[in-house]
Amino acid sequence: MTAVREPTPTAPTSTEEIAQIRAAVKALCANFPGEYWRKLDRERLYPSEFVAALTKAGFLAALIPEEYGGSGLSMTAAAAIMEEIQKSGCNGAPCHAQMYTMGTILRHGSPAQKARWLPAIAKGELRLQAFGVTEPTSGTDTLSLRTTAVRKGDHYVINGQKLWTSRAEHSDLMLLLARTTAKDQVKRRTEGLSVLVVDMREAKGKGLTIRPLRTMMNHATTEVFFDEMKVPAENLIGEEGQGFRYILDGMNAERILISGECIGDARWFIDKATAYARERVVFGRPIGQNQGIQFPIAQAYAASEAAALMVERAARLFDLGEPCGKEANMAKLLGADAAWQAADMCVQTYGGFGFAEEFDVERKFRETRLYRVAPISTNLILSYLAEHVLGLPRSY
Numbered sequence: 597m598t599a600v601r602e603p604t605p606t607a608p609t610s611t612e613e614i615a616q617i618r619a620a621v622k623a624l625c626a627n628f629p630g631e632y633w634r635k636l637d638r639e640r641l642y643p644s645e646f647v648a649a650l651t652k653a654g655f656l657a658a659l660i661p662e663e664y665g666g667s668g669l670s671m672t673a674a675a676a677i678m679e680e681i682q683k684s685g686c687n688g689a690p691c692h693a694q695m696y697t698m699g700t701i702l703r704h705g706s707p708a709q710k711a712r713w714l715p716a717i718a719k720g721e722l723r724l725q726a727f728g729v730t731e732p733t734s735g736t737d738t739l740s741l742r743t744t745a746v747r748k749g750d751h752y753v754i755n756g757q758k759l760w761t762s763r764a765e766h767s768d769l770m771l772l773l774a775r776t777t778a779k780d781q782v783k784r785r786t787e788g789l790s791v792l793v794v795d796m797r798e799a800k801g802k803g804l805t806i807r808p809l810r811t812m813m814n815h816a817t818t819e820v821f822f823d824e825m826k827v828p829a830e831n832l833i834g835e836e837g838q839g840f841r842y843i844l845d846g847m848n849a850e851r852i853l854i855s856g857e858c859i860g861d862a863r864w865f866i867d868k869a870t871a872y873a874r875e876r877v878v879f880g881r882p883i884g885q886n887q888g889i890q891f892p893i894a895q896a897y898a899a900s901e902a903a904a905l906m907v908e909r910a911a912r913l914f915d916l917g918e919p920c921g922k923e924a925n926m927a928k929l930l931g932a933d934a935a936w937q938a939a940d941m942c943v944q945t946y947g948g949f950g951f952a953e954e955f956d957v958e959r960k961f962r963e964t965r966l967y968r969v970a971p972i973s974t975n976l977i978l979s980y981l982a983e984h985v986l987g988l989p990r991s992y
């Protein structure tokens with residue numbers, strides 16, 4: 597998927613303020629050490645206390661403008677928040693969508709919709725954590741999704757299924773992309789899909805069924821079934837049939853925030869590996885004295901610093917309201933690769949202990965692997981760069 601519209605400028609956040617935000621996030625995360633995450637991971641439980649603390653501190657409302665009760669921070673600051681969370685060994689994935697999913701309402705919602713939802717989301721009274729796009733049959737090919745929304749009087753009636761709808765059990769609202777006009781009846785192939793805000797508190801048991809999906813890491817993801825589920829027509833965002841455009845519109849923000857997470861992960865692995873390589877003595881000397889251990893750490897460090905520069909650049913352009921599709925995509929690509937390189941290096945540095953639960957390396961290793969696949973897979977970013985930046989023929 598490619599982003600089609602660029603963001604409007606955000607208020608800049610000063611370097612001092614960003615440093616303060618980083619320190620505050622770090623302090624908050626210190627209350628959620630490895631054993632907290634290990635327990636949740638073992639039992640596949642949601643980090644409710646962690647998410648509540650982030651919400652209370654206003655971090656998840658970073659990108660909601662102050663007029664709606666949010667923190668009104670820049671993308672640079674928001675990406676720094678995500679980075680610090682991961683760098684502290686915590687996991688932002690259970691709540692990161694709360695930061696960016698609301699962007700669709702902010703940019704394309706009516707004044708009444710914004711007034712109804714944004715202040716409540718900013719206060720933490722409403723959770724908008726769920727984003728229903730992916731389906732079992734269409735996968736990456738979003739335009740082939742099959743869930744339908746048919747207008748009947750003052751409601752839409754929804755039928756279909758979503759897959760990988762993360763956090764649906766821990767969210768009040770879901771941003772849903774569904775087909776309102778059949779694929780063979782639209783003028784342009786990108787038309788005919790619409791965005792609806794589903795109030796899952798009302799819909800559960802009335803046409804909405806949520807089933808948890810167990811994955812290799814603790815991610816609170818689900819599959820969601822719609823059977824004649826009614827959504828009030830007033831919950832339609834923007835114009836009917838233009839939903840694909842609205843969803844694409846939020847992609848740069850999503851890419852930049854996730855790439856911030858990746859940089860945080862990479863830095864966590866590099867810190868862990870460096871500390872361990874200094875301490876662990878084998879053959880009478882620290883393993884970090886061997887170039888075979890040093891070089892992969894140094895290489896991962898260089899890769900993560902290069903990726904971090906791209907994240908900064910993408911965020912800065914976003915904040916200036918300048919085109920940043922290319923940079924946001926590259927930041928996500930390079931960030932996810934750097935995180936994975938660092939993760940693999942860290943396991944290798946730890947040797948057998950890299951597989952032991954108590955060091956958190958294996959948990960973070962599993963968690964960071966996701967970013968080369970979701971929310972957008974590396975292949976699709978490469979296709980975007982090839983086609984839209986390098987002018988090569990469309991490959992799909």
Ligand SMILES: Cc1cc2nc3c(=O)[nH]c(=O)nc-3n(C[C@H](O)[C@H](O)[C@H](O)COP(=O)(O)OP(=O)(O)OC[C@H]3O[C@@H](n4cnc5c(N)ncnc54)[C@H](O)[C@@H]3O)c2cc1C
Pocket residue numbers: 726727728729730734735736737759760761762763811815817966969970971972973974975976979991992
């Ligand atoms: C833990 C988790 C959480 C998720 N959370 C959400 C969520 O909250 N909401 C949501 O809507 N989705 C979510 N997703 C879905 C995620 O966005 C998709 O898994 C991802 O975009 C890849 O789509 P797919 O799994 O359908 O892969 P497929 O589309 O089946 O593709 C399989 C592989 O083939 C590659 N491929 C496909 N077509 C091409 C092509 N033309 N050229 C090159 N390579 C190609 C893909 O890149 C991928 O590597 C989540 C996924 C996971 C695993």
